[in-house]
Amino acid sequence: MKPLLELRGLGVCYNGAVAPALEGVDLDLAAGERLAIIGESGSGKSTLARAISGLLPQTARLQGTVAWPGLDHPARNGRDIGFVFQDPASSLDPVMSVGDQVAEVAHANLDIDWGAARRLAVELLDRVKLPEPEALARAYPHQLSGGQKQRVVIAAAIVACPKLLIADEATSALDTIVQAEIVALIRRFVAEDGMALLFVSHDIALAANLADRIAVFRHGRMVEMAATAELLARPRSDYSRALLAAHLGLKAHSGASR
Numbered sequence: 001m002k003p004l005l006e007l008r009g010l011g012v013c014y015n016g017a018v019a020p021a022l023e024g025v026d027l028d029l030a031a032g033e034r035l036a037i038i039g040e041s042g043s044g045k046s047t048l049a050r051a052i053s054g055l056l057p058q059t060a061r062l063q064g065t066v067a068w069p070g071l072d073h074p075a076r077n078g079r080d081i082g083f084v085f086q087d088p089a090s091s092l093d094p095v096m097s098v099g100d101q102v103a104e105v106a107h108a109n110l111d112i113d114w115g116a117a118r119r120l121a122v123e124l125l126d127r128v129k130l131p132e133p134e135a136l137a138r139a140y141p142h143q144l145s146g147g148q149k150q151r152v153v154i155a156a157a158i159v160a161c162p163k164l165l166i167a168d169e170a171t172s173a174l175d176t177i178v179q180a181e182i183v184a185l186i187r188r189f190v191a192e193d194g195m196a197l198l199f200v201s202h203d204i205a206l207a208a209n210l211a212d213r214i215a216v217f218r219h220g221r222m223v224e225m226a227a228t229a230e231l232l233a234r235p236r237s238d239y240s241r242a243l244l245a246a247h248l249g250l251k252a253h254s255g256a257s258r
């Protein structure tokens, strides 16, 4: 079967940078597959997510190809790709009600009128488990908690039933309990709607929890990619081993301090 997304020799160089932010990335993503991208800060994870979705700054130089064999048209943001970024506040318009923001994505990408888009938005706010979605749809972002805002962002990301959901450090700004709730939501929607997931994270445990496969990035290169269980049991690269050891070290430390 054709993959949904196919990257070949993908490289990105930001204007003025000496070293490329991304180099020689070959990657296939199947429809409905859940892939985690992990690596330390600056390893190129967000650059990869932005290159896939055409959101790089205009001055960045792109090499190689981003192809969508699984689509019969060029990928459109909002319609084919949904995004959830780290900071929900910056993803939302402060002067527009949250219901209208979700409705706007639906109206722009689905063939429905504004009334239907607004009703669909309330449905989605309910689906992401926001309380009293009808009333909440009329609220503005500043009236919501960080976790609630991220739920609104997820509702907007999935309202047009995209084929790929990109979550870039989507839970990093949230406390542990809210983080677990948001991960559970993402997991459920990906399973229910059959979307593929690109889960970008520096947290190997979180990634392992969600993904079928894990790709490890370092200094803009993919150092290893394997099925999640395989990578955890038999990491091939020294760097993946070090990431795992650091995580186990953290776990042992927090266990010891209880």
Ligand SMILES: Nc1ncnc2c1ncn2[C@@H]1O[C@H](COP(=O)(O)OP(=O)(O)OP(=O)(O)O)[C@@H](O)[C@H]1O
Pocket (backbone or CB within 6 Å): 014, 015, 017, 021, 039, 040, 041, 042, 043, 044, 045, 046, 047, 048, 057, 202
């Ligand atoms: N707009 C930009 N202009 C110039 N350089 C950039 C830009 N965005 C990222 N970079 C550089 O590209 C490299 C990769 O950054 P990127 O944000 O992709 O890494 P990351 O793994 O997502 O890190 P983090 O987890 O901290 O977000 C870094 O050296 C970074 O400084």
